[in-house]
Amino acid sequence: MSVSIPASRIAQIEARRDELQAAMARGDLAADQFVKLSKDYAELEPVAAAASEVRRLRAELGVLTDLIGEDGGDPELKAMAAEEISEIRDRLAAADRTLALKLLPKDAADERSAILEIRAGTGGDEAALFAGDLLRMYQRYAEERGWRVELMSASPAELGGYKEAVVSVTGQGVFARLKFESGVHRVQRVPVTESGGRIHTSAATVAVLPEAEEVDVQIDEKDLRIDIFRSSGPGGQSVNTTDSAVRITHLPSGLVVSQQDEKSQHKNKAKAMKVLRARLYELERERLHSQRAGARKSMVGSGDRSERIRTYNFPQGRVTDHRINLTLHRLPEILEGGGLDELIAALIAEDEAARLAQLDG
Numbered sequence: 001m002s003v004s005i006p007a008s009r010i011a012q013i014e015a016r017r018d019e020l021q022a023a024m025a026r027g028d029l030a031a032d033q034f035v036k037l038s039k040d041y042a043e044l045e046p047v048a049a050a051a052s053e054v055r056r057l058r059a060e061l062g063v064l065t066d067l068i069g070e071d072g073g074d075p076e077l078k079a080m081a082a083e084e085i086s087e088i089r090d091r092l093a094a095a096d097r098t099l100a101l102k103l104l105p106k107d108a109a110d111e112r113s114a115i116l117e118i119r120a121g122t123g124g125d126e127a128a129l130f131a132g133d134l135l136r137m138y139q140r141y142a143e144e145r146g147w148r149v150e151l152m153s154a155s156p157a158e159l160g161g162y163k164e165a166v167v168s169v170t171g172q173g174v175f176a177r178l179k180f181e182s183g184v185h186r187v188q189r190v191p192v193t194e195s196g197g198r199i200h201t202s203a204a205t206v207a208v209l210p211e212a213e214e215v216d217v218q219i220d221e222k223d224l225r226i227d228i229f230r231s232s233g234p235g236g237q238s239v240n241t242t243d244s245a246v247r248i249t250h251l252p253s254g255l256v257v258s259q260q261d262e263k264s265q266h267k268n269k270a271k272a273m274k275v276l277r278a279r280l281y282e283l284e285r286e287r288l289h290s291q292r293a294g295a296r297k298s299m300v301g302s303g304d305r306s307e308r309i310r311t312y313n314f315p316q317g318r319v320t321d322h323r324i325n326l327t328l329h330r331l332p333e334i335l336e337g338g339g340l341d342e343l344i345a346a347l348i349a350e351d352e353a354a355r356l357a358q359l360d361g
Helices: 007-025 031-069 075-103 124-144 174-181 265-292 331-335 340-360
Strands: 114-120 148-156 162-170 183-189 200-210 224-229 245-250 255-259 308-313 318-321 326-328
Touching: 007 031, 031 075, 075 340, 114 124, 114 174, 114 265, 124 148, 124 162, 124 174, 124 183, 124 200, 124 331, 124 340, 148 255, 148 265, 162 174, 174 200, 174 340, 200 265, 245 265, 255 265, 308 331, 318 331, 318 340, 326 340
Parallel strands: 183 308
Antiparallel strands: 114 162, 114 200, 148 162, 183 200, 224 245, 245 255, 308 318, 318 326
């Protein structure tokens, strides 16, 4: 799909860059003014550079097209120009797409770290084992990208895996790459508990929330009910004997967050507040998104955690993402984290294509 940004828009972008450069070169700016101008320039400069490249290639294409269209002239020179035109058209199409992508509205949360919540769904023990598989997959994927992973809270299941696990993934652009993982993940395999060799279908839900700072979400202490209780856990595994577990209820929204993994009440409260802020921030993002959303829906879905997004089929060794009809026969590699990036890259590309189509149409 080709997208062509009007020449008037390109001129506007370049003029704004020149204007910012001139303003920054003045010697009478206050420090806060200079900081604001520098920030604006840093955001605009990559867009302006892409715009300048499109303008340059269009001009070059125009010169070569005129050369070929001239009456008479050197046939050999015209043949060379025709070859060059083909190459420049390809480069121009790529440059046009790059510029269009840079002009798409950005998700303000894309560069943030994220809170990842994984919960066992239908399938009992097998669903909990699968939730554990998903957690390991995301941990390994994060490690490969140099992100830091911290287990915030977990409810281990009796036969292994987790009924629920919440992790914090810290790094640059974490949310941008993980946000399409929200939804229902389905597994088809013979459970370890199945003696008859029959294939069972189980599920786990994943929710990816952008991490929120205190400045993003103002929480009034009056809106919180904080309950302190004694931690519970698997017998013999250093169960706390003090009342250090924390349950925070946000009264206006009804959200409840419990935290008991730390031995310190203070640390449990801090972790619970971090998760609460992320959930409140996501609620507000969802509210704004539903206000702005038109009739057209993104190809990769809404990120609704009730939407079935992917199936992991062990007998066939395949993973299918239902939103983009992509099947990869590399299940072990994907569950090891290394193969996950191909799925994520395809989802991001599909989302970009859908948004470019809206821009064009």
